[in-house]
Amino acid sequence: MSNTTNFKNLAPKGLRIIEQTDSLYHYARVISNTRFGYQPVSVAYCKDASHVQYCVKFCSQNNKAFRIRSGGHQHEGMCSGNGVIIIDLSEMNKIEYIDNQPNQAWIPVGKQLDSVYTELEKEKQIIPGGGCQSVNVGGLTQGGGWGYSIRKFGMTCDSILAAEIVLANGTIEIVSEENQPELFWALKGGGGGNFGVVTRFKFQLSALTDYVTTFGLTWKHPEDVKEVIRVWMNLHASTEVELDPALSSSCTMILANPDEKDLDCDGIRELEEGQKSFVDGRMGGQFYGTKTDLIKLLKKCFGEDLIPEDSKFTLLKEVCYASKKKSLAKSEKETHASLARHQSILANFLNPTSTPEQEIRATNECKHRNYRVLPVAPTSTCDQPHPHKVSSSFPKKYTCDDNSEMTERIYDFLSKCCYYGDVSKYMSFHCLGGAVKKNVDKRVFAFSDKPYLLQIQGWWDDISNAFDNQSRNDEYVKWVKDFRLNIAPFTEGSFINFVDQSLVDHPETHEGLLELLEIYYGENNLSRLRKIKAEQDPNELFKFKMSIPPLIE
Known part of the structure; x- marks a missing residue:
């Protein structure tokens, strides 16, 4: 029995896995940039952090390459690849409001911005998300996040209070400024897929003006x-x-x-x-x-x-x-200009x-x-x-x-x-x-x-x-x-x-990769990110064409 067959047979209940022989495969493999016609070996549609945990552990134990995809909008196609397993997060899409904290909510990384804006608007709230409605929360937030609320409320990552993440060792942690502050900092603009698989963010919600x-x-x-x-x-x-x-x-x-x-x-x-x-x-x-x-x-x-x-x-x-009311009345919702x-x-x-x-x-x-x-x-x-x-x-x-x-x-x-x-x-x-x-x-x-x-x-x-x-x-x-x-x-x-991988001549070499990443992160930030990578993922389980290499001292 092949490793990939084991991957599907041993999967926990509710984890849907699409393989190359399935009728939906060519739909499942598509990413936003169709310039890259990658053929992954399978696509795993995770519904919660435990599903992600299973995928990460399986790939680690079986030396199987994988990519992380929340919405598939990585402009250089690095959320997919030939012969890899795609850990897809798009079915994590339910906002969880926090009791006694009306201005906070857990938003999963697979939630599409159009749905986020639509749901939060009913409560007269918003997050400073991106300008493209079809983008999902995960990659946007981990890259920093630019949108049409940026000058009012900041970058998307400025509004996160905590993150749930599956780490390279297979554990699930909630990181914040109080718990693993260095890792939390790295998740706020350090790029997706470098340090683990973020499954949801705890957001500070902003109130819409009148x-x-x-x-x-x-x-x-x-x-x-x-x-x-x-x-x-x-x-x-x-x-x-x-x-x-x-x-x-x-x-x-x-x-x-x-x-x-x-x-x-x-x-x-x-x-x-x-x-x-x-x-x-x-x-x-x-x-x-x-x-x-x-x-x-x-x-x-x-x-x-x-x-x-x-x-x-x-x-x-x-x-x-x-309106003086926190939520729009039902009649208002029906006629309200969204x-x-x-x-x-x-x-x-x-x-x-x-x-x-x-x-x-x-x-x-x-x-x-x-x-x-x-x-x-x-x-x-x-x-x-x-x-x-x-x-x-x-x-x-x-x-x-x-x-x-x-x-x-x-x-x-x-x-x-x-x-x-x-x-x-x-x-x-x-x-x-x-x-x-x-x-x-x-x-x-x-x-x-x-x-x-x-x-x-x-x-x-x-x-x-x-x-x-x-x-x-x-x-x-x-x-x-x-x-x-x-x-x-x-x-x-x-x-x-x-992102554009072609800013340097040889990004495939170690020296070229560091030169490229410094253009994006700056010398000081890159050094700090590499130290965090060495602490969290020294063996580079999370690795792709522009992943951050660990700084081993």
């Missing part, structure tokens, strides 16, 4: 697009007047179809000399206040010319929580939508590619698995001149790229500051002083990997790398939630 407003705006004229980005950068970088932390937002510069006939204030857009595609701009976010106060703030910050009246906003939704729904619309808005055309009609410098059998680019990056590549960084300097120069550099690079209808290519600008500047020593995040972060994104195909091919993968991955190298003189560091 009004919460989501918004979205678009610009198409080149000077407007660049001006919005410059002003946005300067607002977050200013040391004179701090931007209201009630506002968290992001912007995008999006590669747009040069064949579009969009009208703006100057009439039909035309490409300037040397350009191959249009570049559209978007800004959106969440404001803890009324839409009236939001528009006043935006007009004050960006000026009357860039901020229209409320009727001209692409997205403007206000949700009221001003904040979770507005956040979902916001996420889809800030990620570019595809156009009906699948064939580019641009300058002669761009190769015409008529993909009649291929899907268009994703209409959302949060809806389902897609092949993709991302990379992230932070600005080295962020004076007004630095911000202006980087804006021009990004716009110029995008405008000289060829637009194709099967792929969405863009740069995202994510706000920092506000509450991120607090609790700096209590989390693993080496860039708390930065005003914003940058994320290059390429997403292709509006279905999974049925028509995916390596040549297109290589082309779009190279585009992200070329973009990153183009702005490299202005940037440094990277964010582990927006």
Whole structure:
């Protein structure tokens, strides 16, 4: 009897295990980035910590490689692999409220953010989760966690009070600042799967204000697009007047179809000399206040010319929580405009939508590619698995001149790229500051002083990997790398939630891995994390392509 057969036969009651011969296998093996078509040997759907404990002990005793998957959104596919056992946590999805502690709850790592927001909203509460509703709590929180409450309530990991974890020795522990404080620190931004399998987090819940407003705006004229980005950068970088932390937002510069006939204030857009595609701009976010106060703030910050009246906003939704009751009445629940729904619309808005055309009609410098059998680019990056590549960084300097120069550099690079209808290519600008500047020593995040972060994104195909091919993968991955190298003189560091393994030449070597991890964690944090790894998992039971190696002294 093989080891994997034993794995299923000896499994505790209720632990569902999907093997390669099962009819649901090809559904079970899929992860968010379908660029990686891994073939794990089995997928174990754990329902509680005891199931995880069984999986960890079995893999340890039988020298079997495994990966941990809470939602499958690891951008480099490291939550899966060929021939491994996947410990899947997605069926751990019930929030447990704590008696006599109405502002605290245990939230399992497999709980999807959309469900978290929807359930907590009924109690007029929230956690500062991510911007993508389909992401699960586990990987987001352990990587730090960025979302549209970040300036108000901090990173996702800032709100955790304790964590339940299955350790390398097979024990289940509750860690906190009182019990194993070093390990608890490492779980707050140190990346998932390095020190054990976290099964649930105890969260401090935040109260929703009386009004919460989501918004979205678009610009198409080149000077407007660049001006919005410059002003946005300067607002977050200013040391004179701090931007209201009630506002968290992001912007995008999006590669747009040069064949579009969009009208703006100057009439039909035309490409300037040397350009191959249009570049559209978007800004959106969440404001803890009324839409009236939001528009006043935006007009004050960006000026009357860039901020229209409320009727001209692409997205403007206000949700009221001003009831004196803690929970919404049943009748109110039925008619209440869901904040979770507005956040979902916001996420889809800030990620570019595809156009009906699948064939580019641009300058002669761009190769015409008529993909009649291929899907268009994703209409959302949060809806389902897609092949993709991302990379992230932070600005080295962020004076007004630095911000202006980087804006021009990004716009110029995008405008000289060829637009194709099967792929969405863009740069995202994510706000920092506000509450991120607090609790700096209590989390693993080496860039708390930065005003914003940058994320290059390429997403292709509006279905999974049925028509995916390596040549297109290589082309779009190279585009992200070329973009990153183009702005490299202005940037440094990277964010582990927006992971890119290719930042160094040889990440597969020990030296290359340490060089890569230092980019994400910083020298001091990495040294501290390696010491914790040596204490918790000296034999590297938890090991994958970018796992933290122990520091053996």
